[in-house]
Amino acid sequence: MSKKLSIKDIQNLSYSIKLDKDLFRHLINMTPxxxxxxxxxxxxxYREDISSITVDLSIVSATKRD
Incomplete structure (x- = not known):
């Protein structure tokens, strides 16, 4: 990636979200x-007792190199 892009900034974002049974089912169904x-x-x-998940992202800002 760094050969074609010039990285300008990287921001890390992490947060937890509570899940009810419906949200958990939707999460499972959208997971490839x-x-x-x-x-x-x-x-x-669906029977698992998972009440929360943690989302951990790295957001990369970059520009195309000439």
Whole structure:
């Protein structure tokens, strides 16, 4: 990436979010790792007791090199 871009800034962002059962189900359904999963395995995941997740991002600002 650095051969084509000049990195100007990197900001790290981390936060936690509480999940209810519906939000957890939506999160599981949008995760590409579960798209080919069987219904039985998805139902096992839906029964997990996960009440929060942590989002950890690195936001990179860059410009295209000449």
């Amino acid at each position: 790792l579960t798209w080919g999963t069987t219904s039985d395995k998805l139902n096992d995941l």
